[in-house]
Amino acid sequence: MSDALHPAVAGAQPSQRAEKNPEAPLFEGDYRDRFERVLSRYPNKQAALLPVLNMAQEIRGWLSPQTIARVAELLELTPAYVRSVASFYTMFSTRPVGKHVIQVCTGIGCDLCGAQAVVDKLLEATGTRIGEVSKDGKYTVVEVECLGACGFPTVVQVNDRVFENVKAEDVEGLLAELD
Amino acid sequence: MAYPYADPRETRLLSKHFGEKDAIGIDGWIERGGYRALKKALGSMSPDEVTGVVKESGLRGRGGAGFPAGLKWSFMPKDDRPRYLVCNADESEPGTFKDREIMRWTPHQLLEGCIIAGYAIQAEHCYVYIRGEFVDIVRILNGAVGEAYERGYLGRDILGSGFDLELTVHLGAGAYIAGEETGLLNSLEGRRAEPRIKPPFPAQRGAFNMPTTVNNVETLASVAHIVMNGADWYRQWGTEKSPGTKLFSCCGHLQRPGNYEVSLDFNLRDLVYELCGGPPEGRALLAVIPGGSSVPIMKADEIDCDVSYEGIEAAGSMLGSGGLIAMDESTCMVRAVRKMVEFYAHESCGQCTNCREGTAWLAKILQRIERGAGREEDIPLLLDISANMAGRTICPLSDSAAVPVVSSIQKFEHEYLAHIRDGTCTAVR
Numbered sequence: 001m002s003d004a005l006h007p008a009v010a011g012a013q014p015s016q017r018a019e020k021n022p023e024a025p026l027f028e029g030d031y032r033d034r035f036e037r038v039l040s041r042y043p044n045k046q047a048a049l050l051p052v053l054n055m056a057q058e059i060r061g062w063l064s065p066q067t068i069a070r071v072a073e074l075l076e077l078t079p080a081y082v083r084s085v086a087s088f089y090t091m092f093s094t095r096p097v098g099k100h101v102i103q104v105c106t107g108i109g110c111d112l113c114g115a116q117a118v119v120d121k122l123l124e125a126t127g128t129r130i131g132e133v134s135k136d137g138k139y140t141v142v143e144v145e146c147l148g149a150c151g152f153p154t155v156v157q158v159n160d161r162v163f164e165n166v167k168a169e170d171v172e173g174l175l176a177e178l179d
Numbered sequence: 180m181a182y183p184y185a186d187p188r189e190t191r192l193l194s195k196h197f198g199e200k201d202a203i204g205i206d207g208w209i210e211r212g213g214y215r216a217l218k219k220a221l222g223s224m225s226p227d228e229v230t231g232v233v234k235e236s237g238l239r240g241r242g243g244a245g246f247p248a249g250l251k252w253s254f255m256p257k258d259d260r261p262r263y264l265v266c267n268a269d270e271s272e273p274g275t276f277k278d279r280e281i282m283r284w285t286p287h288q289l290l291e292g293c294i295i296a297g298y299a300i301q302a303e304h305c306y307v308y309i310r311g312e313f314v315d316i317v318r319i320l321n322g323a324v325g326e327a328y329e330r331g332y333l334g335r336d337i338l339g340s341g342f343d344l345e346l347t348v349h350l351g352a353g354a355y356i357a358g359e360e361t362g363l364l365n366s367l368e369g370r371r372a373e374p375r376i377k378p379p380f381p382a383q384r385g386a387f388n389m390p391t392t393v394n395n396v397e398t399l400a401s402v403a404h405i406v407m408n409g410a411d412w413y414r415q416w417g418t419e420k421s422p423g424t425k426l427f428s429c430c431g432h433l434q435r436p437g438n439y440e441v442s443l444d445f446n447l448r449d450l451v452y453e454l455c456g457g458p459p460e461g462r463a464l465l466a467v468i469p470g471g472s473s474v475p476i477m478k479a480d481e482i483d484c485d486v487s488y489e490g491i492e493a494a495g496s497m498l499g500s501g502g503l504i505a506m507d508e509s510t511c512m513v514r515a516v517r518k519m520v521e522f523y524a525h526e527s528c529g530q531c532t533n534c535r536e537g538t539a540w541l542a543k544i545l546q547r548i549e550r551g552a553g554r555e556e557d558i559p560l561l562l563d564i565s566a567n568m569a570g571r572t573i574c575p576l577s578d579s580a581a582v583p584v585v586s587s588i589q590k591f592e593h594e595y596l597a598h599i600r601d602g603t604c605t606a607v608r
């Protein structure tokens with residue numbers, strides 16, 4: 001894997017996979033290699049923080065206090081600093097999430113075209129409230145701002161897959177496709 | 180597959196190859212004339228000549244502010260500090276989805292522009308800051324970057340010219356404010372994406388404290404065409420003050436939403452009714468926001484103007500990012516404005532009191548008006564809060580949040596009053 005990955009793009013891998021392991025070792029093997037490649041692209045270690053947090057979340061699914069402490073140590077930053085940066089960005093989860101994180105755009109473009117009905121249907125079908133992990137651990141539904149595909153409403157992103165033109169009646173089919 | 184929205188009335192310069200799967204890879208791109216401009220620039224032009232032709236072309240920044248690109252490049256100090264080029268691919272202005280399309284179909288068009296711009300400002304490293312949500316687009320861009328390195332278009336001694344340029348794709352992590360150029364620079368440095376006080380401008384002190392130019396994806400994608408064909412050729416489209424073509428991302432209540440590229444003297448009404456097909460059958464158009472949620476709302480009868488920067492301004496709004504949002508008569512204006520304001524309230528970085536508090540108050544008041552619990556004094560109150568938010572903060576997000584509020588009250592006050600006085604909504608269901 002890592003041999004094919006050019007250092008220019010090593011830090012920019014879409015990270016939200018369904019397979020996550022909160023116990024996985026951080027930055028060993030291939031990931032160690034990727035970590036080094038990422039560092040080589042910036043004039044200082046701090047600049048690698050977003051890509052490295054991204055990688056950590058890819059490996060472990062969410063950024064636990066232990067994960068944050070380890071990232072801080074590797075980049076010679078304090079855990080408090082790393083936490084304050086991580087909490088600024090909505091894509092970093094500082095709480096556990098479901099296997100499938102379902103982000104529904106409720107921005108103005110999608111809202112005009114019925115996003116609310118899609119949200120309602122998703123919550124009903126997964127039996128959750130916004131931001132909750134479903135009982136079976138499979139789903140977390142969140143509302144997000146414009147996903148940059150407003151011409152194709154409603155836009156729904158699940159982990160690293162994007163679904164366009166989703167209507168309320170498509171929700172059951174979409175959930176079935178995830179398993 | 181043909182691009183779904185192609186229309187003969189468009190001027191498809193940047194979007195010419197949208198929808199052609201073969202144009203995505205480097206061989207297909209080269210077959211379509213790709214990287215010839217790079218050869219021309221590195222082979223026969225000095226960096227100042229490249230800046231010169233871009234200046235003469237009159238190309239204006241497509242990220243929202245419309246600042247002339249060549250002029251911006253010429254502000255870069257010529258000392259021996261490292262210089263950076265940053266491509267702003269954070270595209271998060273609600274209603275805007277053009278940069279995504281450029282990168283999805285023609286990633287090499289962007290890369291060629293980045294390399295030429297990097298040469299013009301003599302950058303040593305270009306960072307493409309792309310929003311983290313663009314997972315599918317990031318994969319495409321990553322592939323293209325690998326190919327460009329393999330062919331020697333990036334890296335050391337590009338095409339034997341002695342010019343070196345590294346390029347790194349940097350993923351954002353979900354923050355609208357990271358699209359503001361100094362917020363972006365902080366984010367790139369591993370900080371919270373909080374905008375910086377200007378001056379110093381990025382050209383003096385940008386990424387890692389070094390001279391930096393920040394340009395939007397569409398701006399950079401236009402560069403290769405200009406370098407290849409010249410300034411006069413580019414000026415055959417658009418107006419004196421707004422030369423060239425521009426992508427409009429059109430969404431909302433339209434029969435054919437999508438991206439359309441038109442000459443900058445195209446008529447806005449024709450864009451809405453002809454290219455996009457107007458609102459769905461049987462519904463009348465209510466309003467248009469022509470340039471992303473940060474620009475004033477126009478009434479349906481105000482859009483007979485050309486889409487140039489000055490044309491839309493004369494008609495009372497702004498070109499902004501070219502994210503056109505159409506609303507038909509089924510729209511509740513109070514709800515639409517509430518949604519836009521909630522966006523800004525959520526995305527305010529919180530550094531400035533007027534923005535942090537102002538956006539939260541606007542949202543709260545709009546929520547109560549929409550529920551039918553508003554008071555008549557709420558309208559002057561909204562205007563008063565808005566006035567306190569404009570021109571007093573570190574970055575223009577605060578101003579942007581007030582824009583839909585003020586312009587909707589100016590033009591659709593009766594919709595507010597219907598909610599307040601009668602507990603009803605004027606939207607046609």
Ligand SMILES: Cc1cc2nc3c(=O)[nH]c(=O)nc-3n(C[C@H](O)[C@H](O)[C@H](O)COP(=O)(O)O)c2cc1C
Pocket residue numbers: 239240241242243244245246248267268269270271272355356357358359360361393394395396398399574575576
């Ligand atoms: C709140 C805010 C958000 C912005 N978001 C973006 C964005 O997503 N993409 C972009 O290119 N420019 C954005 N801009 C404009 C940038 O600050 C900057 O002007 C632009 O990237 C410069 O490139 P250009 O001159 O090529 O347009 C934003 C500005 C503000 C104030």
Ligand code: SF4
Pocket residue numbers: 356373374526527528529530531532534535572573574575576577
């Ligand atoms: S205006 Fe708002 S978003 Fe901009 S710096 Fe101030 S608080 Fe942050």
Ligand code: FES
Pocket residue numbers: 105106107108109110111145146147148149150151153155273274275
């Ligand atoms: S508003 Fe939903 S993608 Fe932009």
